[in-house]
Amino acid sequence: MKILVTVKLVPDTTAEKRIDPSTKRLVRTGVETVLNPFDEYAIEAALQLKEKAGGDTTVTIVTLAPESGKEIVRKALAMGADDALMISDPAAEGSDVWGTAYALAQAIKKNGFDLVIAGTQSTDSTTGELPGALAEYLGVPGVTYVRKLDLDGTALKAERETDTGYAKVSTDLPALVSVTKSINEPRYPSLKGIMGAKKKTIAVQTLADAGVDKPIGSDAARTEVTNLETPPARGKGQIFEAADAVAGATKIVEFLRERKLV
């Protein structure tokens, strides 16, 4: 079975972020880059499925990112993935969700897959849209927000987090799932894993190599960032004084009712 895990390379969560005013895009150079923390849960889920299934199951990491991120991809290999595929091409710069999903789908289809596992969201753009778009382009069921995942042959069973609890979902492979942070506790790479990762293959492909037959990148983007603003500073709020808890609660409810918030 072939399991592919999509990972994004993102600026370190603690790094100071800067937007280039001319392109309205995040400045990614000169900032420490890391594996998107949400994707470590996706890698762990894939490794657990591999350990359970045994046999010839493989876990391949896939990313659309500049080649300079190769050593960050190696962390995913140090966790235990078998190999990696990087789609690295200057023509991909400025890709929006559509372009990113289309390019990843073409590369994944060309590579072959039974199951694709993604994180729920990135820590930089944070749209959470990519997994759905990717499933659509791959033409397979997309099971998002998964907190529990099991495979029995080609039958996939999952629990999806919902606003009110969870839903049990089942489908057949091939499929795509995106996993939440509740699914597992990602392992730390062991010393053996770190040493072993140095010998693992990271294939680097251009968009053409990956079978991407349409232009992506800034000129082809279907999304335009029209404006970016810092949120206004939070106001002081309103303090209610009341004789007791019931009177206080009543005042708060009245306040919310007046604004049609309850």
Ligand SMILES: Cc1cc2nc3c(=O)[nH]c(=O)nc-3n(C[C@H](O)[C@H](O)[C@H](O)COP(=O)(O)OP(=O)(O)OC[C@H]3O[C@@H](n4cnc5c(N)ncnc54)[C@H](O)[C@@H]3O)c2cc1C
């Ligand atoms: C006009 C425009 C220009 C942009 N220019 C750039 C740019 O120059 N450089 C840039 O890096 N971003 C750029 N972005 C942001 C980029 O389009 C998004 O980061 C990307 O589409 C993924 O969306 P997301 O980060 O919201 O991922 P989400 O949907 O929040 O991520 C969910 C999961 O999808 C997977 N995933 C997301 N992105 C990738 C990826 N690249 N490779 C593999 N797996 C992935 C991961 O598993 C992740 O956990 C641009 C966006 C717009 C609108």
